Amino acid sequence: MSVFQSLAWQSAWWKEWGEHHGFALIDPPLNQRSGIYIDRYRIRSLIPVQCLQFVGTNYRRLSTPRTEYNCLSSSGDAKAARARLDDMAAFRWTEAVFRDVHAASSETSAIGSWAASNGWSLREVHRDKAYSVQTSKSFEEYLATLGSGTRLKLFNRRKVLAQLGRVALENYWPGQTDRFFELLNGFHEQRWGAPCFNATSLKFHKAFLQAVDEEGGRPDLSVLTVEGIPTSVVYNVVYQSCSYNLQSGYVENFHKKVALGVLHLGFCLEQAFADETVERFDLLAGSGKKTDYKKHLATDEEELVSLMVVRSGFHRALYRAKDAVARRKAARMQRSDRQKTSGLAV
Incomplete structure (x- = not known):
């Protein structure tokens, strides 16, 4: 596990931002396991959202120091992760956002199977790479x-x-x-x-x-x-x-x-x-202003993914519409790029 799951990081984060309006801690952080809270708010004062997420992260409303390598269990075990996810289902929430989790981990697979078994939708909202140097x-x-x-x-x-x-x-x-x-x-x-x-x-x-x-x-x-x-x-x-x-x-x-x-x-x-x-010098995720210097320095890299599980039927419909619009926009841009390339070739 990482420094971001230390009680030092998790407790300091909650102390500074945990009193934010709409925040409710439902599962406190333990050493080497991220805490979980629900953020209740409205989008544009109209659409109610109850977002389940890790302590140290916030989707949409706050910008805070980035908390990486988030995890559901201290062991990284899929069964332990699934048990905790099942416990979270007892609370009222419309969506859950799991930020910066290991993309290739058993916990990420557990999130996907948990969503599928409950008939909820799974969306990828961000993907990044973390870089490190082995110092052995x-x-x-x-x-x-x-x-x-x-x-x-x-x-x-x-x-x-x-x-x-x-x-x-x-x-x-x-x-x-x-x-x-x-x-x-x-x-x-x-x-x-x-x-x-x-x-x-x-x-x-x-x-x-x-x-x-x-x-x-x-x-x-x-x-x-x-x-x-x-x-x-x-x-x-x-x-x-x-x-x-x-x-x-x-x-x-x-x-x-x-x-x-x-x-x-x-x-x-x-x-x-x-x-x-x-044993390791962790450069974390992100890139430089001008060059991707971390990639050039690193001996290892690991993909981090941020996943959203959408529980509410109403919100699933909204996200389907949003994703459809995004796909159409991307397709138009691709056609435009091909036309420009074709014009240059002529």
Whole structure:
């Protein structure tokens, strides 16, 4: 299981967002098992929705830090997952959304068979890939597996960075946590035009870090400085033999030859390889602003899928109509693209 199913993450999330109007916790999180709640609301003030979902996720109404690798049972066992799903059927809900579950897992199969056996519809609402690096071999062996361009950005450009001044790494946990998040938000403001975390998300992350530290995890709020000036930050947490790369930020356009964010990740990866307690460095899901750097760095990848089970007959009809419109729109776009291609060929 992952850091996202730790009591530290689950409890901190519910503490910050659990009081949201319409939320009702029906099955609290246990260690290494996601909690479940129901969100009751209306779409456009008209259509009533009662959405069953994992603690740490919210479909439609809230944007919160992403919670990945969600699971129904601590063992990942299909029978345990099905038993919990059957328990959930006793509650009133119109749809259930299971976000970011392992696509090839027995639990995902259990969700599909559960929906089918009850005559409910199953929809895929999102699919993504999570990337990770196995750290069982040496860092040098890992570097040798990379493409020359990736290796240059991740490691070889350290020489260029060193020419600019004294390079140092420091973990800002626990004494400089506020300063770390100030730097992270500032770098994101410069790069994306908005801070990485709002006030509520900051409270969540600080509570999570304190709790995960007490739970046996090891926060690594890594700050890379050049001549004492912070230039890049990487937010990692080591939990149960895995280092999770939760966020990062850096000075935009620092040097034309240095990909600062990737170079800093290289230092973090080297530390993970050197740590005998760490077996994997998890880059998680998502891609970069300009390039899919995670794919180039990863030794492993895994598909995550988000599934919706629609229980209400009324809502099943609405989604069928919505999906039909989407299919027609996609077909029109494909025909248009073919016509454009045909015109270019002429």
